[in-house]
Amino acid sequence: MIDPPDQPHTLETLTAALRAAGIRVTRQRAALLRVLAQAVDHPDAPELQKRAEGDVPGISLSTVYRTLATLEAQGVVLRHQFDGTSARFEPAQSTESGHHDHMIDVDTSEVIEFCSDRIEQLQAEIAAELGYEIVHHRFELYVRKARARD
Amino acid sequence: MIDPPDQPHTLETLTAALRAAGIRVTRQRAALLRVLAQAVDHPDAPELQKRAEGDVPGISLSTVYRTLATLEAQGVVLRHQFDGTSARFEPAQSTESGHHDHMIDVDTSEVIEFCSDRIEQLQAEIAAELGYEIVHHRFELYVRKARARD
DNA sequence: GCTTTCTTGCAAATCATTCGCAACTGGCTT
DNA sequence: AAGCCAGTTGCGAATGATTTGCAAGAAAGC
Numbered sequence: 001m002i003d004p005p006d007q008p009h010t011l012e013t014l015t016a017a018l019r020a021a022g023i024r025v026t027r028q029r030a031a032l033l034r035v036l037a038q039a040v041d042h043p044d045a046p047e048l049q050k051r052a053e054g055d056v057p058g059i060s061l062s063t064v065y066r067t068l069a070t071l072e073a074q075g076v077v078l079r080h081q082f083d084g085t086s087a088r089f090e091p092a093q094s095t096e097s098g099h100h101d102h103m104i105d106v107d108t109s110e111v112i113e114f115c116s117d118r119i120e121q122l123q124a125e126i127a128a129e130l131g132y133e134i135v136h137h138r139f140e141l142y143v144r145k146a147r148a149r150d
Numbered sequence: 151m152i153d154p155p156d157q158p159h160t161l162e163t164l165t166a167a168l169r170a171a172g173i174r175v176t177r178q179r180a181a182l183l184r185v186l187a188q189a190v191d192h193p194d195a196p197e198l199q200k201r202a203e204g205d206v207p208g209i210s211l212s213t214v215y216r217t218l219a220t221l222e223a224q225g226v227v228l229r230h231q232f233d234g235t236s237a238r239f240e241p242a243q244s245t246e247s248g249h250h251d252h253m254i255d256v257d258t259s260e261v262i263e264f265c266s267d268r269i270e271q272l273q274a275e276i277a278a279e280l281g282y283e284i285v286h287h288r289f290e291l292y293v294r295k296a297r298a299r300d
Numbered sequence: 301g302c303t304t305t306c307t308t309g310c311a312a313a314t315c316a317t318t319c320g321c322a323a324c325t326g327g328c329t330t
Numbered sequence: 331a332a333g334c335c336a337g338t339t340g341c342g343a344a345t346g347a348t349t350t351g352c353a354a355g356a357a358a359g360c
Binding site for chain 1: 338340
């Protein structure tokens with residue numbers, strides 16, 4: 001797991017950190033890092049492949065999956081498995097400003113991020129009360145745009 | 151969707167309700183209903199098949215899956231897709247006494263149910279605040295038994 | 301009891317993801 | 331700058347849970 005940097009990860013600090021972790025920064029990995037850093041949404045593997053093709057024509061889907069697994073293991077990306085869709089990924093750096101959870105618009109599949117300290121607190125209490133400690137959690141709201149009230 | 155009964159569903163009221171909904175209560179479906187009603191855990195499809203074999207030797211896995219899909223559509227069972235495991239099922243009737251969420255012991259895969267009104271309330275607020283209404287949600291805590299403190 | 305329609309069991313198909321393997325390439329070494 | 335070599339890639343095949351096509355079988359109404 002790569003240590004949190006003093007400054008937000010840039011592509012440079014990040015590749016350096018990866019190299020330091022004994023992970024080669026190949027063209028395909030660099031491309032995926034860039035594509036992930038630029039993503040404002042939550043793309044899945046085929047979508048990331050498509051976006052990386054600009055940098056590395058012919059990058060294979062297996063490489064995308066393998067790289068994502070590697071980056072996930074390094075704590076650089078987060079994998080989300082929302083209901084009924086393939087896995088979606090986001091850079092962990094977007095989490096640095098605090099943990100967030102997700103709302104999924106069931107009509108559009110759009111993903112909306114939100115934070116709630118109270119949820120975080122509440123779940124820790126619940127676990128503690130039952131004699132457990134939290135390893136990780138999953139909190140997803142499947143939602144639909146509220147109808148303007150009549 | 152089958153209406154909530156005046157009394158808790160028995161196998162009888164349930165099969166009657168299903169028949170009324172135009173769904174034939176075959177031997178395999180009856181067996182699965184019974185097995186689900188008796189389950190205190192959260193079995194997956196192959197496990198349900200195994201348990202139903204007592205009543206219906208040779209019941210096929212596809213039938214189990216198909217039946218579970220049918221019962222889910224009727225609101226009779228709930229399907230849970232926890233991380234890294236196959237889907238697990240539970241009778242919806244165990245939800246009648248109020249909604250519950252799940253803690254999954256990452257060491258044992260054991261599923262522990264818990265209720266929290268505050269969570270329910272909180273998530274409704276969060277969604278409303280962002281202009282959405284909740285269709286359903288997913289709240290799972292992946293936990294580990296707390297080490298007795300030294 | 302008979303018929304119609306819904307169900308079943310089987311095997312084959314899906315679908316996202318992973319894996320084996322031979323060819324290739326970062327990046328340290330000299 | 332050239333070489334080495336373990337870590338990586340691309341390909342295609344394998345995986346594993348779940349779904350589906352189809353012909354044979356069985357609920358429930360008549």
